[in-house]
Amino acid sequence: MTGVDRVEFAYLRRLVAEPEMLFGLVRSAFGYILLDRQGCEHFLNAFPDASFGPADRLSGIKRGMHDARARAESHLRRHCLDRCLPLRLGRMLRKHVPSGTCYLNTGHSNLTDRVLSAVKSVQDARVAVFVHDTIPLDYPQYQRPGNDDQFRMFLQRAGRSADLLICNSDQTEADVLRHLAPLSPQTAVAHLGVDMPDAGSPPEGPWTGQPFFVCLGTIEPRKNHELLLDIWPEIEDAHLLICGSRGWNNDAVFARLDQKPSRVHELNGLTDGQIVGLMQQSVAALFPSLAEGYGLPPAEAAALGVPVICNDLPIYREILGNIPVYASADDLYLWTAKIKVLKQEQTLAKIRLRKGAAVPTWEAHFKTVLRLV
Incomplete structure (x- = not known):
């Protein structure tokens, strides 16, 4: 949904x-x-x-x-x-x-x-x-x-x-x-x-057992998947999982995805449980969106204890405070550096105990x- x-x-x-x-x-x-x-x-x-x-x-x-x-x-x-x-x-x-x-x-x-x-x-x-x-x-x-x-x-x-x-x-x-x-x-x-659904069995692929990052959301211009495609050749030994269906008016990004860039995987049609399972195993969740009305996926990732890197938008600051790592969508170098640091920390820690952040409740x-x- x-x-x-x-x-x-x-x-x-x-x-x-x-x-x-x-x-x-x-x-x-x-x-x-x-x-x-x-x-x-x-x-x-x-x-x-x-x-x-x-x-x-x-x-x-x-x-x-x-x-x-x-x-x-x-x-x-x-x-x-x-x-x-x-x-x-x-x-x-x-x-x-x-x-x-x-x-x-x-x-x-x-x-x-x-x-x-x-x-x-x-x-x-x-x-x-x-x-x-x-x-x-x-x-x-x-x-x-x-x-x-x-x-x-x-x-x-x-x-x-x-x-x-x-x-x-x-x-x-x-x-x-x-x-x-x-x-x-x-x-x-x-x-x-x-409120998160129960975790299901995540789909397996070349990323299984390897460090991977997740980007969740419809593939449309304001979600800014282009930034991640631009920097991913610099992220060695890590996979990018783009979870979401294709939207509209994004032919350039669709063309790049159709070329099957190395270590980038487009996944759609996943259940909520499968997405939760992937999130829990990921190094971090990435959200370079240029505009958001609220941003439920970053909040959901934070609730799972998954590190979040996102564009420095006022709505993210209001809802999530200092929980995410913020990086301006204009600064590709900073995004690359932050992702590399998190990947290195994950590799060194091997297994990390994650505690979910306090996020707003429906109650x-x-x-x-x-x-x-």
Whole structure:
């Protein structure tokens, strides 16, 4: 899952465990699906293994729908409280949802005028929107064409209509208020929690039994894999494992990876458990990102006790303090030197007892959020 996916999953998991009434609103290919608590539990239990069952006949009407989506939407329809065409969304919500309900949007998607109008038609309803970052506006060069305009509309809509904007950091809150000025919406900061899955058996390869470093994240321009490819010929007797799927607009890096550079390995499709297993065996985790909204992977590595080298970004300083080794992405010499030092220390120590660093928890996050919504 992506970072945003992990946040949405954490919210679903926590809210299902809360005693209050719970509903889930899903936009499907054929309108909207409304889940009650039981329906949300069914989805939560089915999601990790994608055990959604077969696609129904309705999904077969929509040409080109991915099989996984067809099965997921069919599963949701089988366990729904109600469903409707888009024009009847307000009527469906008023029929089932009690007054005083708070609508939580946690994923930067589906916050449309239609949804907001329908939610607001429920008596005394409130709206809380989670804003993960403002990267599309601050770094449009790293976005798909048009993403900045789409995000700008989302943020303006949230700023005008939401009763609360939840931000994952002080940095994000400052960025949100800067972009929304002169609007001054109510905001709250709640750092994201870090909870690690159990370690699985890591994949084996030429790196097995040898010193190796891990870089975790989608292979896209702002993750700056190019820096690591530039310096790796100088890192002798160590492997680089790039764990993540290929993104977009990064043809130069893809071409270099296709050439199979020495001691550089591209791994995708790994499970969370496999990644944890690799992290635990690695010398260090490397994050030369040029921009980040939060940076869950470095926090996860720190929680495992894995040394972290990362670009000197304000968000990393806020979340991780002095835990990582910081090196400016402009300084290739410093990155090379820091990696060599860690490799040498690992080689000399042979076996190092690692103790995880104290990082933010989901319990603290929800203690802040749930008292406000």
